Amino acid sequence: MSLITYLTRIQFDCGALKLLDAELQLLGIRRPLIVTDKGCVAAGLWGKVKEQLPGNLPITLYDGTPENPTEAATRDALKLYKEEGCDGIIAIGGGSPMDLAKGVALMATHPGDSLQAYAMVEGGAAKITPKVAPIVAIPTTSGTGSEVSRGGVIIMDSGRKLAIGSPYLIPKLALIDPELTFGLPPHLTAGTGMDAFTHNIECFLANVYNPPADAIALDGLEKAWKYVERATKDGQDREARTNMAMAAMEGAMVFQKGLGAVHALSHPTGGLKGYRLHHGTLNAVYLPAVLRFNGPVVGDKFKKVAQVMGLPESEGTAEGVANAVSALNERLGIPKGLGAMGLKQEEVERIADGALGDHCHLSTPRQPTRAQYIELIEQSWG
Numbered sequence: 001m002s003l004i005t006y007l008t009r010i011q012f013d014c015g016a017l018k019l020l021d022a023e024l025q026l027l028g029i030r031r032p033l034i035v036t037d038k039g040c041v042a043a044g045l046w047g048k049v050k051e052q053l054p055g056n057l058p059i060t061l062y063d064g065t066p067e068n069p070t071e072a073a074t075r076d077a078l079k080l081y082k083e084e085g086c087d088g089i090i091a092i093g094g095g096s097p098m099d100l101a102k103g104v105a106l107m108a109t110h111p112g113d114s115l116q117a118y119a120m121v122e123g124g125a126a127k128i129t130p131k132v133a134p135i136v137a138i139p140t141t142s143g144t145g146s147e148v149s150r151g152g153v154i155i156m157d158s159g160r161k162l163a164i165g166s167p168y169l170i171p172k173l174a175l176i177d178p179e180l181t182f183g184l185p186p187h188l189t190a191g192t193g194m195d196a197f198t199h200n201i202e203c204f205l206a207n208v209y210n211p212p213a214d215a216i217a218l219d220g221l222e223k224a225w226k227y228v229e230r231a232t233k234d235g236q237d238r239e240a241r242t243n244m245a246m247a248a249m250e251g252a253m254v255f256q257k258g259l260g261a262v263h264a265l266s267h268p269t270g271g272l273k274g275y276r277l278h279h280g281t282l283n284a285v286y287l288p289a290v291l292r293f294n295g296p297v298v299g300d301k302f303k304k305v306a307q308v309m310g311l312p313e314s315e316g317t318a319e320g321v322a323n324a325v326s327a328l329n330e331r332l333g334i335p336k337g338l339g340a341m342g343l344k345q346e347e348v349e350r351i352a353d354g355a356l357g358d359h360c361h362l363s364t365p366r367q368p369t370r371a372q373y374i375e376l377i378e379q380s381w382g
Protein backbone atom coordinates (compact mmCIF):
# COMPACT_ATOMS: atom_id res chain seq x y z
CA MET A 1 0.00 0.00 0.00
CA SER A 2 1.35 3.44 -0.90
CA LEU A 3 0.23 6.79 0.48
CA ILE A 4 1.36 9.46 -1.99
CA THR A 5 0.78 13.10 -1.00
CA TYR A 6 2.07 16.35 -2.48
CA LEU A 7 0.26 19.39 -1.12
CA THR A 8 2.83 21.90 0.07
CA ARG A 9 2.59 25.54 -0.96
CA ILE A 10 6.07 26.66 -2.01
CA GLN A 11 7.36 30.03 -3.18
CA PHE A 12 10.80 29.44 -4.69
CA ASP A 13 13.08 32.02 -6.24
CA CYS A 14 15.94 34.37 -5.56
CA GLY A 15 14.13 37.36 -4.06
CA ALA A 16 11.05 35.35 -2.99
CA LEU A 17 11.37 36.88 0.48
CA LYS A 18 9.55 39.98 -0.71
CA LEU A 19 6.34 37.90 -0.91
CA LEU A 20 6.33 37.34 2.87
CA ASP A 21 3.87 40.07 3.86
CA ALA A 22 1.31 39.08 1.21
CA GLU A 23 1.63 35.42 2.14
CA LEU A 24 1.13 36.15 5.86
CA GLN A 25 -2.04 38.00 4.99
CA LEU A 26 -3.27 35.06 2.91
CA LEU A 27 -2.69 32.77 5.89
CA GLY A 28 -4.29 35.21 8.32
CA ILE A 29 -1.22 35.37 10.58
CA ARG A 30 -1.40 38.67 12.49
CA ARG A 31 0.78 38.03 15.55
CA PRO A 32 3.69 35.82 14.50
CA LEU A 33 6.23 34.23 16.80
CA ILE A 34 9.61 34.31 15.07
CA VAL A 35 11.53 31.12 15.80
CA THR A 36 15.20 31.36 14.92
CA ASP A 37 18.66 31.09 16.49
CA LYS A 38 21.41 33.45 17.56
CA GLY A 39 23.48 32.61 14.46
CA CYS A 40 20.72 33.79 12.12
CA VAL A 41 20.32 36.98 14.10
CA ALA A 42 24.09 37.65 14.10
CA ALA A 43 24.34 36.91 10.36
CA GLY A 44 21.65 39.51 9.64
CA LEU A 45 19.20 36.94 8.26
CA TRP A 46 16.47 37.80 10.77
CA GLY A 47 17.10 41.46 9.85
CA LYS A 48 16.46 40.70 6.17
CA VAL A 49 13.18 38.98 7.03
CA LYS A 50 12.16 41.80 9.37
CA GLU A 51 12.60 44.33 6.55
CA GLN A 52 9.78 42.59 4.71
CA LEU A 53 7.32 42.80 7.61
CA PRO A 54 5.01 45.78 8.07
CA GLY A 55 6.22 48.13 10.82
CA ASN A 56 2.96 47.82 12.76
CA LEU A 57 2.93 44.02 12.88
CA PRO A 58 3.27 42.81 16.50
CA ILE A 59 6.33 40.56 16.48
CA THR A 60 7.63 38.25 19.21
CA LEU A 61 11.17 36.95 18.76
CA TYR A 62 12.47 33.62 20.09
CA ASP A 63 16.13 33.27 19.10
CA GLY A 64 17.18 30.60 21.61
CA THR A 65 17.00 27.53 19.36
CA PRO A 66 19.89 25.21 20.32
CA GLU A 67 22.09 23.54 17.69
CA ASN A 68 20.05 20.38 18.18
CA PRO A 69 16.53 21.45 19.26
CA THR A 70 15.30 20.20 22.62
CA GLU A 71 11.95 19.67 24.27
CA ALA A 72 12.99 22.23 26.91
CA ALA A 73 13.64 24.89 24.25
CA THR A 74 10.26 24.07 22.71
CA ARG A 75 8.67 24.84 26.09
CA ASP A 76 10.50 28.19 26.31
CA ALA A 77 9.30 29.25 22.85
CA LEU A 78 5.79 27.96 23.60
CA LYS A 79 5.64 30.11 26.73
CA LEU A 80 6.36 33.21 24.63
CA TYR A 81 3.82 32.12 22.01
CA LYS A 82 1.09 31.86 24.64
CA GLU A 83 2.05 34.97 26.63
CA GLU A 84 1.99 37.13 23.51
CA GLY A 85 -1.18 35.60 22.04
CA CYS A 86 0.59 34.55 18.84
CA ASP A 87 -1.42 33.02 16.00
CA GLY A 88 1.31 31.53 13.84
CA ILE A 89 5.06 31.03 13.49
CA ILE A 90 7.70 32.26 11.11
CA ALA A 91 10.65 29.86 11.34
CA ILE A 92 13.96 31.18 10.02
CA GLY A 93 17.13 29.10 9.80
CA GLY A 94 18.28 25.57 9.18
CA GLY A 95 16.57 22.43 10.36
CA SER A 96 16.80 23.26 14.06
CA PRO A 97 14.55 26.35 14.17
CA MET A 98 12.13 24.80 11.67
CA ASP A 99 11.87 21.56 13.68
CA LEU A 100 11.51 23.50 16.93
CA ALA A 101 8.74 25.58 15.32
CA LYS A 102 6.88 22.37 14.52
CA GLY A 103 7.06 21.35 18.17
CA VAL A 104 5.72 24.73 19.27
CA ALA A 105 2.94 24.78 16.66
CA LEU A 106 1.91 21.33 17.86
CA MET A 107 2.03 21.94 21.62
CA ALA A 108 0.27 25.32 21.29
CA THR A 109 -2.81 23.60 19.93
CA HIS A 110 -2.83 20.08 21.39
CA PRO A 111 -3.45 18.75 24.90
CA GLY A 112 -0.81 17.65 27.37
CA ASP A 113 2.66 18.95 28.09
CA SER A 114 4.84 16.06 26.90
CA LEU A 115 6.18 16.49 23.38
CA GLN A 116 7.53 12.94 23.49
CA ALA A 117 3.96 11.66 23.73
CA TYR A 118 3.56 12.91 20.13
CA ALA A 119 6.74 11.21 18.84
CA MET A 120 6.31 8.85 15.90
CA VAL A 121 7.75 5.87 17.75
CA GLU A 122 5.23 6.46 20.56
CA GLY A 123 2.32 6.34 18.08
CA GLY A 124 2.04 10.11 18.25
CA ALA A 125 1.21 10.73 14.58
CA ALA A 126 -2.40 9.61 15.10
CA LYS A 127 -2.87 12.20 17.87
CA ILE A 128 -1.83 15.17 15.69
CA THR A 129 -4.82 17.01 14.19
CA PRO A 130 -5.34 19.82 11.66
CA LYS A 131 -5.40 22.25 14.62
CA VAL A 132 -1.57 22.65 14.42
CA ALA A 133 -0.74 26.39 14.31
CA PRO A 134 0.32 27.69 10.87
CA ILE A 135 4.05 27.88 10.12
CA VAL A 136 5.84 29.86 7.44
CA ALA A 137 9.27 28.25 6.99
CA ILE A 138 12.14 30.30 5.58
CA PRO A 139 15.25 28.11 5.18
CA THR A 140 18.70 29.69 5.37
CA THR A 141 20.58 26.45 4.59
CA SER A 142 20.13 23.91 1.80
CA GLY A 143 19.97 20.53 3.44
CA THR A 144 17.29 19.59 5.89
CA GLY A 145 14.31 20.41 3.71
CA SER A 146 12.26 20.75 6.89
CA GLU A 147 10.42 23.60 5.15
CA VAL A 148 8.43 21.04 3.14
CA SER A 149 8.57 17.98 5.36
CA ARG A 150 6.03 16.64 7.78
CA GLY A 151 8.58 15.80 10.44
CA GLY A 152 10.80 17.37 13.02
CA VAL A 153 13.55 15.81 15.13
CA ILE A 154 13.85 16.92 18.73
CA ILE A 155 15.92 15.79 21.74
CA MET A 156 13.24 14.94 24.27
CA ASP A 157 13.47 15.43 28.05
CA SER A 158 14.22 11.68 28.21
CA GLY A 159 17.43 12.30 26.25
CA ARG A 160 16.17 10.43 23.16
CA LYS A 161 16.35 12.21 19.82
CA LEU A 162 12.94 11.46 18.33
CA ALA A 163 10.86 12.53 15.36
CA ILE A 164 7.43 14.03 15.45
CA GLY A 165 5.61 13.59 12.19
CA SER A 166 2.25 14.31 10.61
CA PRO A 167 1.00 15.87 7.36
CA TYR A 168 -0.44 18.60 9.63
CA LEU A 169 3.08 19.62 10.69
CA ILE A 170 4.04 20.56 7.12
CA PRO A 171 4.53 24.34 7.06
CA LYS A 172 1.61 26.13 5.42
CA LEU A 173 4.17 27.92 3.28
CA ALA A 174 7.78 27.20 2.37
CA LEU A 175 9.33 30.50 1.36
CA ILE A 176 12.59 29.45 -0.28
CA ASP A 177 14.89 32.28 -1.29
CA PRO A 178 18.31 30.86 -2.23
CA GLU A 179 19.87 34.30 -1.66
CA LEU A 180 19.51 33.67 2.08
CA THR A 181 22.06 30.84 1.80
CA PHE A 182 24.81 32.95 0.16
CA GLY A 183 26.55 33.66 3.46
CA LEU A 184 26.61 30.06 4.72
CA PRO A 185 30.25 29.09 5.43
CA PRO A 186 31.88 26.28 3.38
CA HIS A 187 31.85 23.56 6.06
CA LEU A 188 28.13 24.07 6.69
CA THR A 189 27.39 24.26 2.96
CA ALA A 190 29.15 20.92 2.59
CA GLY A 191 27.50 19.29 5.63
CA THR A 192 23.98 20.49 4.87
CA GLY A 193 24.47 19.75 1.17
CA MET A 194 25.39 16.17 1.98
CA ASP A 195 22.24 15.93 4.11
CA ALA A 196 20.23 16.85 0.98
CA PHE A 197 22.22 14.34 -1.09
CA THR A 198 21.60 11.63 1.52
CA HIS A 199 17.85 12.32 1.69
CA ASN A 200 17.53 11.85 -2.06
CA ILE A 201 19.65 8.70 -2.31
CA GLU A 202 18.19 7.05 0.83
CA CYS A 203 14.64 7.74 -0.34
CA PHE A 204 15.39 6.39 -3.81
CA LEU A 205 16.80 3.19 -2.31
CA ALA A 206 14.01 2.79 0.30
CA ASN A 207 11.96 -0.33 -0.24
CA VAL A 208 8.55 1.34 -0.69
CA TYR A 209 6.48 1.68 -3.87
CA ASN A 210 6.35 5.38 -4.74
CA PRO A 211 7.46 6.12 -8.33
CA PRO A 212 6.76 9.90 -8.14
CA ALA A 213 9.05 10.10 -5.08
CA ASP A 214 11.72 8.10 -6.96
CA ALA A 215 11.61 10.51 -9.90
CA ILE A 216 11.92 13.55 -7.64
CA ALA A 217 14.69 11.88 -5.63
CA LEU A 218 16.73 11.21 -8.76
CA ASP A 219 16.41 14.85 -9.81
CA GLY A 220 17.45 16.02 -6.33
CA LEU A 221 20.33 13.55 -6.32
CA GLU A 222 21.58 14.81 -9.68
CA LYS A 223 21.41 18.44 -8.55
CA ALA A 224 23.09 17.84 -5.19
CA TRP A 225 25.85 15.77 -6.78
CA LYS A 226 26.48 18.39 -9.47
CA TYR A 227 26.35 21.54 -7.36
CA VAL A 228 27.39 20.81 -3.77
CA GLU A 229 31.08 21.33 -4.53
CA ARG A 230 30.50 24.55 -6.45
CA ALA A 231 28.30 25.97 -3.67
CA THR A 232 30.93 24.98 -1.09
CA LYS A 233 33.80 26.57 -3.04
CA ASP A 234 31.94 29.77 -3.93
CA GLY A 235 29.04 30.70 -1.67
CA GLN A 236 28.01 33.50 -4.04
CA ASP A 237 27.50 31.11 -6.98
CA ARG A 238 23.83 31.83 -7.65
CA GLU A 239 23.27 28.87 -9.97
CA ALA A 240 24.84 26.43 -7.50
CA ARG A 241 22.98 27.89 -4.50
CA THR A 242 19.66 27.80 -6.36
CA ASN A 243 20.15 24.19 -7.41
CA MET A 244 21.18 23.16 -3.89
CA ALA A 245 18.05 24.85 -2.46
CA MET A 246 15.97 22.84 -4.94
CA ALA A 247 17.83 19.59 -4.17
CA ALA A 248 17.19 20.12 -0.45
CA MET A 249 13.51 20.82 -1.06
CA GLU A 250 13.16 17.77 -3.31
CA GLY A 251 14.97 15.58 -0.79
CA ALA A 252 12.42 16.44 1.86
CA MET A 253 9.43 16.18 -0.48
CA VAL A 254 10.35 12.52 -0.88
CA PHE A 255 10.79 11.83 2.86
CA GLN A 256 7.23 10.55 2.80
CA LYS A 257 8.57 7.46 1.03
CA GLY A 258 10.98 6.77 3.88
CA LEU A 259 14.67 7.16 4.70
CA GLY A 260 17.10 4.47 5.81
CA ALA A 261 19.97 3.24 7.95
CA VAL A 262 22.12 6.37 7.45
CA HIS A 263 19.49 8.46 9.22
CA ALA A 264 18.70 5.68 11.70
CA LEU A 265 22.37 5.96 12.75
CA SER A 266 22.83 9.72 12.52
CA HIS A 267 19.79 10.50 14.69
CA PRO A 268 21.07 8.76 17.85
CA THR A 269 24.65 9.89 17.11
CA GLY A 270 23.55 13.51 16.83
CA GLY A 271 21.58 13.15 20.06
CA LEU A 272 24.57 12.03 22.18
CA LYS A 273 25.15 14.26 25.17
CA GLY A 274 28.47 16.10 25.37
CA TYR A 275 29.04 16.25 21.59
CA ARG A 276 27.95 18.75 19.00
CA LEU A 277 27.89 16.58 15.91
CA HIS A 278 26.42 18.05 12.76
CA HIS A 279 23.57 16.00 11.28
CA GLY A 280 24.44 16.36 7.60
CA THR A 281 28.14 15.78 8.22
CA LEU A 282 27.30 12.58 10.12
CA ASN A 283 25.19 11.43 7.17
CA ALA A 284 28.08 12.04 4.79
CA VAL A 285 30.34 9.95 7.03
CA TYR A 286 27.86 7.05 7.43
CA LEU A 287 26.71 7.01 3.81
CA PRO A 288 29.46 4.96 2.06
CA ALA A 289 29.24 2.03 4.52
CA VAL A 290 25.43 1.94 4.37
CA LEU A 291 25.44 2.07 0.56
CA ARG A 292 27.73 -0.97 0.47
CA PHE A 293 25.51 -2.73 3.04
CA ASN A 294 22.42 -2.10 0.89
CA GLY A 295 24.12 -3.36 -2.26
CA PRO A 296 22.84 -6.95 -2.20
CA VAL A 297 19.14 -6.03 -1.87
CA VAL A 298 18.41 -3.02 -4.10
CA GLY A 299 18.62 -4.74 -7.49
CA ASP A 300 19.90 -2.52 -10.28
CA LYS A 301 19.06 0.78 -8.59
CA PHE A 302 22.74 1.69 -8.34
CA LYS A 303 22.90 1.66 -12.16
CA LYS A 304 20.35 4.47 -12.18
CA VAL A 305 22.14 6.32 -9.37
CA ALA A 306 25.47 6.12 -11.23
CA GLN A 307 23.75 7.34 -14.39
CA VAL A 308 22.40 10.55 -12.79
CA MET A 309 25.76 11.09 -11.06
CA GLY A 310 27.49 10.82 -14.45
CA LEU A 311 29.66 7.88 -13.35
CA PRO A 312 30.91 5.29 -15.87
CA GLU A 313 28.57 2.30 -16.37
CA SER A 314 31.11 0.04 -14.64
CA GLU A 315 30.64 2.11 -11.45
CA GLY A 316 26.91 1.41 -11.32
CA THR A 317 27.28 -0.76 -8.23
CA ALA A 318 27.07 -0.19 -4.47
CA GLU A 319 30.87 -0.23 -4.34
CA GLY A 320 31.25 2.19 -7.25
CA VAL A 321 28.76 4.71 -5.86
CA ALA A 322 30.12 4.39 -2.30
CA ASN A 323 33.66 5.08 -3.57
CA ALA A 324 32.44 8.13 -5.50
CA VAL A 325 30.69 9.46 -2.37
CA SER A 326 33.86 8.93 -0.28
CA ALA A 327 35.87 10.85 -2.87
CA LEU A 328 33.29 13.67 -2.85
CA ASN A 329 33.42 13.79 0.97
CA GLU A 330 37.17 14.23 0.76
CA ARG A 331 36.93 17.02 -1.81
CA LEU A 332 34.36 18.77 0.41
CA GLY A 333 36.59 18.57 3.48
CA ILE A 334 34.16 16.28 5.36
CA PRO A 335 35.96 14.59 8.32
CA LYS A 336 37.37 11.16 7.46
CA GLY A 337 35.17 9.37 9.97
CA LEU A 338 33.43 9.32 13.32
CA GLY A 339 36.76 9.15 15.17
CA ALA A 340 37.93 12.34 13.44
CA MET A 341 34.65 13.99 14.51
CA GLY A 342 35.60 13.32 18.14
CA LEU A 343 33.29 10.39 18.86
CA LYS A 344 34.42 8.04 21.64
CA GLN A 345 34.42 4.26 21.17
CA GLU A 346 32.30 3.83 24.32
CA GLU A 347 29.28 5.30 22.45
CA VAL A 348 29.10 2.58 19.80
CA GLU A 349 26.58 0.29 21.52
CA ARG A 350 24.35 3.21 22.54
CA ILE A 351 24.21 4.36 18.90
CA ALA A 352 23.35 0.84 17.70
CA ASP A 353 20.50 0.62 20.23
CA GLY A 354 19.24 4.04 19.16
CA ALA A 355 19.36 3.08 15.48
CA LEU A 356 17.25 -0.02 16.10
CA GLY A 357 14.58 2.15 17.75
CA ASP A 358 14.64 4.91 15.13
CA HIS A 359 11.71 5.31 12.72
CA CYS A 360 14.11 5.29 9.71
CA HIS A 361 15.11 1.73 10.63
CA LEU A 362 11.68 0.66 9.38
CA SER A 363 12.05 1.90 5.79
CA THR A 364 15.65 0.99 5.10
CA PRO A 365 15.88 -1.52 2.22
CA ARG A 366 18.00 -3.91 4.29
CA GLN A 367 17.35 -3.82 8.03
CA PRO A 368 20.61 -4.20 9.96
CA THR A 369 20.71 -6.30 13.12
CA ARG A 370 22.29 -4.77 16.22
CA ALA A 371 25.60 -6.46 15.35
CA GLN A 372 25.38 -5.14 11.78
CA TYR A 373 24.74 -1.61 13.04
CA ILE A 374 27.88 -1.93 15.17
CA GLU A 375 29.79 -3.04 12.06
CA LEU A 376 28.45 -0.08 10.08
CA ILE A 377 29.61 2.27 12.85
CA GLU A 378 33.07 0.67 12.92
CA GLN A 379 33.32 0.88 9.12
CA SER A 380 32.50 4.62 9.36
CA TRP A 381 35.14 5.26 12.03
CA GLY A 382 37.75 6.41 9.49
Ligand SMILES: [Fe+2]
Residues within 6 Å of the ligand: 144, 195, 199, 263, 279, 283
Ligand atom coordinates in the same frame (compact mmCIF):
# COMPACT_ATOMS: atom_id res chain seq x y z
FE1 LIG B 1 18.63 14.47 7.26
